[in-house]
Amino acid sequence: MAGLTLTNVIKRFGAYEVVHGANLEIADGEFVVFVGPSGCGKSTLLRMIAGLEDVSEGTIEIGGIAVNDVEPSERRIAMVFQSYALYPHMTVRRNLSFGLQMNGNPKEDTERRVAHAANILQINELMDRRPGQLSGGQRQRFAIGRAIVREPQVFLFDEPLSNLDAELRVQMRVEISRLHKQLGTTMIYVTHDQTEAMTLADKIVVLRAGRIEQVGAPLELYDNPANQFVAGFVGSPKMNFLKARIEGKGASGVTVSLRADPRVKLTLPVSSAVAAGSQVMLGVRPEHFVNAGAGDTDLTVRIDVAEHLGHTSYVYATISDEPLIIERPESRHGGDSDSLTIGLSAARCFLFDAEGSRLR
Structure with missing residues (x-):
């Protein structure tokens, strides 16, 4: 097992820079999830850690050793992809053992590793089937098993559940979480699914346009987002944003009114310097509305x-x-009814300036 460190990591494709100076510390045994919209660089970052993409600048360390120039096969990592990547003509047992045998691993050790993976995943009764005889969830389970037999320092998952239906996603999510607890190995997981990120991660890394916006525990990001982007990305359904205007500032904070209905006013404890008349965004999560008359x-x-x-x-x-x-x-x-009256509580609202920086 090993921790991982990214120091000023940059990735360019020609003149186009897609990852801009990523800095990240991942502790030994942590489960870290990369989230962000399509094209934000999360899969590229994962592929650089795996050695499938070169690092243009900066350093990646695994277990305290720089691996920029180390071949993927020598990094002691294992990667699970969105596609199952199983050999269709081989049995599951042969799929699990094939890579080890090709690398010259001793037969006895290969058999031990395959049996260990089968026991962990509880798939002994399926070992003599071929991939075409398995369900999608079983195939993904075997793809994870092929990673387990390598006994890696770090597991890398690139949207491994995207091809599964909703029920299977829940089942496999639980199995991956159980696997992490059982193995205690460092795991890095890429997804765009909020539920996967919130339920699996010890730590979430939110990316946007090749930059790390915020790193923290799931509930830390949910309760204390650094900016409007993180606030809108973490949580499902996502946070509501209402256009508002600063009416003035007093001893208890700033008073804002909604542009959609200026009669709706809230006073929020904001200490930042913000001028009256400034345009802002009021953020409130769907679950933080209260009954009419119960809020401010x-x-x-x-x-x-x-x-x-x-x-x-x-x-x-x-x-x-x-x-x-x-x-x-x-x-x-x-x-x-065609209408609904609801309450807003200042204590459960967020406030962001015109650039998206958090004011409260």
């Missing part, structure tokens, strides 16, 4: 669509054409 102010929205999930409802609404998602813990939002 109320607002009335027009209901477009309501999704009733039994234990909760998601109300998709608008206020002067600004969209909102509101989570209601009840199984109904209040009947078939």
Whole structure:
């Protein structure tokens, strides 16, 4: 097992720079998830760690040793891809052992490693089947098994569950989390799925346009996002953003009014220097709305669509054409009304300036 350090890592394709000076510390045994929109550089960063892409500038260390010039096969890493990459004509047992045999690994040790992986994944009864005889979840489980037999210092996962249906994704997510607890090996996992990131990670790395925006534990990023981008990216459904205006500043903070309805005002404890009249964004998570009269102010929205999930409802609404998602813990939002009055609590709201920097 080993930790990993990225120091000023840059990646260029020709003159185009796609990763801009990434700095990151990953402790031995941590489960770290890279998240971000498509094209943000998360898979490129993972491929540089694996040695599948060269590092243009900077240093990658695994276990305290710089690996920039070390071949992928010598880095003691194992990678699990979105595609299963199994040999269709081989049995599962042969798939698991083939790479070790090709590398000249002793037969007894190969058999030990394959048996160990099969026991961990509880797949002994499937070892003599071929990939075509397996379900998608079983194939992905075997792809992970092929990584386990290498006994790596670091596991790398590149969106491994993207091809699975919703139920299988939940099942495999639990299995990967259980695997990490059992092996205690450093794992780095790339995904765009918020639920995967929040449930699997010890630490989340949020990327945007090749830059690391924030690093922290899942609930730390959820409760204390560094900026509007992180606030909008971490959490599902994502945070609502309402255009607002600074009305003035007093001893208890700044007072903002919604541009969609200037009668709706909130006073937030902001210490940053911000001028009256400034345009800002008020952020509120769908689950942080309260019942009318229970917060610091109320607002009335027009209901477009309501999704009733039994234990909760998601109300998709608008206020002067600004969209909102509101989570209601009840199984109904209040009947078939076209409108809904809800409360806002200043303690559960965020505030961002015009550039997206967090003010509160």
